[in-house]
Amino acid sequence: MSGFAGIIRLQPTLETAEADRVAIARMAEAIAFRGPDAQQETSHSGASFAFSLLTTGPAPEATAQPVTVDGETLLVGEVRIDGRDDLIQKLQQHGAPVLPSTTDEELVLRFLERFGPEALPELDGDFSFVLWNARERRLFAFRDLTGARPFFYSFRSGSLLFSNTLQGILCVPAVPRQMDEEFLGDFLLGLPNYDPSRSVYREIRRLPPGHVLQLSESGFSVRRIAQMPVEDVLVLKDDREYVEEFRRLLSEALSDRLPSDDTTIMLSGGLDSTTLAALAVNLRTKHSTAADLRLRAFSSDSRPIFDDPEGHLAERFAATLNIPCQLLHSGDSLPFEGWDTSSQLFPEPVLEPYSLLYLSYYREIARKTRVCLTGIGGDEVLRLRALPYLKFLRQTRGFLVAAATLARYVVTSRKLPTLGAGIRSGIVGVFRRRGDEETFPPWFIPEFERRLDLSARWRQMNTVVCSRHNFNPRAYESLNDLFVGSILEFYDPTWVGRPLDHRAPFLDRRLCRFLLRIPVIPWAMDKHLLRVSQAGILPDQLRLRPKTPVLQDVLLLHASSGKWHPQTSDPPALLRTMVDWPRLVNCLNGCMDESLYTHLRPLALSYWLKGIESRLLIQ
Numbered sequence: 001m002s003g004f005a006g007i008i009r010l011q012p013t014l015e016t017a018e019a020d021r022v023a024i025a026r027m028a029e030a031i032a033f034r035g036p037d038a039q040q041e042t043s044h045s046g047a048s049f050a051f052s053l054l055t056t057g058p059a060p061e062a063t064a065q066p067v068t069v070d071g072e073t074l075l076v077g078e079v080r081i082d083g084r085d086d087l088i089q090k091l092q093q094h095g096a097p098v099l100p101s102t103t104d105e106e107l108v109l110r111f112l113e114r115f116g117p118e119a120l121p122e123l124d125g126d127f128s129f130v131l132w133n134a135r136e137r138r139l140f141a142f143r144d145l146t147g148a149r150p151f152f153y154s155f156r157s158g159s160l161l162f163s164n165t166l167q168g169i170l171c172v173p174a175v176p177r178q179m180d181e182e183f184l185g186d187f188l189l190g191l192p193n194y195d196p197s198r199s200v201y202r203e204i205r206r207l208p209p210g211h212v213l214q215l216s217e218s219g220f221s222v223r224r225i226a227q228m229p230v231e232d233v234l235v236l237k238d239d240r241e242y243v244e245e246f247r248r249l250l251s252e253a254l255s256d257r258l259p260s261d262d263t264t265i266m267l268s269g270g271l272d273s274t275t276l277a278a279l280a281v282n283l284r285t286k287h288s289t290a291a292d293l294r295l296r297a298f299s300s301d302s303r304p305i306f307d308d309p310e311g312h313l314a315e316r317f318a319a320t321l322n323i324p325c326q327l328l329h330s331g332d333s334l335p336f337e338g339w340d341t342s343s344q345l346f347p348e349p350v351l352e353p354y355s356l357l358y359l360s361y362y363r364e365i366a367r368k369t370r371v372c373l374t375g376i377g378g379d380e381v382l383r384l385r386a387l388p389y390l391k392f393l394r395q396t397r398g399f400l401v402a403a404a405t406l407a408r409y410v411v412t413s414r415k416l417p418t419l420g421a422g423i424r425s426g427i428v429g430v431f432r433r434r435g436d437e438e439t440f441p442p443w444f445i446p447e448f449e450r451r452l453d454l455s456a457r458w459r460q461m462n463t464v465v466c467s468r469h470n471f472n473p474r475a476y477e478s479l480n481d482l483f484v485g486s487i488l489e490f491y492d493p494t495w496v497g498r499p500l501d502h503r504a505p506f507l508d509r510r511l512c513r514f515l516l517r518i519p520v521i522p523w524a525m526d527k528h529l530l531r532v533s534q535a536g537i538l539p540d541q542l543r544l545r546p547k548t549p550v551l552q553d554v555l556l557l558h559a560s561s562g563k564w565h566p567q568t569s570d571p572p573a574l575l576r577t578m579v580d581w582p583r584l585v586n587c588l589n590g591c592m593d594e595s596l597y598t599h600l601r602p603l604a605l606s607y608w609l610k611g612i613e614s615r616l617l618i619q
Helices: 014-034 084-093 104-115 117-122 166-170 181-189 239-257 271-285 310-321 355-366 378-382 387-397 399-413 426-430 446-451 454-461 473-480 483-489 509-515 528-533 554-561 581-588 595-599 601-618
Strands: 003-009 038-044 047-053 073-081 125-133 138-143 152-156 159-163 211-216 219-224 263-266 295-301 325-329 371-373 501-503
Touching (some): 003 125, 014 047, 014 159, 014 166, 073 104, 104 117, 159 166, 181 446, 181 601, 239 271, 239 371, 239 528, 263 271, 271 295, 271 310, 271 378, 295 310, 325 355, 378 473, 473 483, 554 595, 581 595
Parallel strands (some): 263 295, 263 371, 295 325, 371 501
Antiparallel strands (some): 003 047, 003 159, 073 125, 138 211, 211 219
């Protein structure tokens, strides 16, 4: 994931040109870690850009930026296009001079040249980029709906600073560092990115997924232009057609993301990651010998704190594929371990008490590979609930059809489908673990709670959103509500601190559109479609293995074992204006249930704020 940064001034002067020269040099240094292959700085009229190159493939990539095809419009950003062959054919049909060797960046420029910015939602892939036209003094920025590529910006006094790396903006002294109280309030409520446009810093914003940013003499604006489409249920003649189309789309999704160089697969004993591993081996063996697959697996488990089978299953499966597997046991790593001494400060506060441990995994992977494949997203569209679909059938085709569909599933699977009204995106659990009876946190300072109206905010967060999708509402909202992009940011080099590109084939937009259309019963019942598609590919021990919840909660085990106790030393001054610390300490004393996650949020924020204070003192 290459790094990019820039400064745009609509009315540049000699004085601002010198200031921008110094600032872009700082920004180039801040993003250099993302791109070990090349770094560069360029300046144009009122525009300065920095770029650091990380070459990954498999598609051709621009080795220098900005990129232009007409000499006027400049592109700076991260671009990885899906469905290149189809896009090239489409552009050629419209007279665009593109070849198979055309870079992804040039394809975006040609696409915009032929179809205009309003067609961007039709472009598949992972990207965030800026287009700058110096003659028209106009800037256009876009971040795709999945949100795998971050975009941060700061707009003040007619100047715009932007980067895909938060540190790339923070390094400019002119950017204020006051904290955003609303972000911190949402953090303490458990969803720091509930407003996807905010960052922890008041003067630094995020461009949310699916949004465009526009800047010109006419003004500044940010608006949403991309959403997942709501399409009719897909009715095919034969069940085999669903399986064949799924296999085709998943293969294309992985092919577009699988480079020819060393690649790591995050492997567990679950169905999603093992499917990707088997498919990756199959794709690689078409172009290389079995002894030179250049694939490796990485797995972790919670041993020795409990008998976690995930790592062992992953290790055994990797051996059957003839790929090496690195297995780490993490059960002895304690919550918040190393947070008070680590020199690697998180760019923003994080909720997960084991975040530093997880980041250590990615940094270990980055020592050996540049691309990491993950199975994230499979649960969102392949493990759903039946009730919304049955209601849809009853309303559109009548009670008898709905009843027959349910009966057929029960007869063939010998079990009832999960009939709940749907689950909230499992991905959100990375941000907020909660019990069924979570209540509003009792430790807020009343004045802070009133000023931000946090009780109303909390009710809003916990209100079920009415979906536009009439038969697959939860999967649709999971892919459309912008939370996925917030999760994927945690895997970005901004957080990892290493040049490592995480790629999620199950979040491929072409594949997701197909999965949103399939009949939920039977295909999205307990990943039925995925299980059927892997018959003869995965061993039945894995293919038919039921989805099981985590056997033990590691945090609660650490707390109950007596090996770890929350450190409740005095918080920073800012946090004392938000949290009644003595009351929080009382809540933590003896807390051994899932409410512990709620009461640890102020501690996580305290660690981060103290790290900020320490760094400022050192500077």
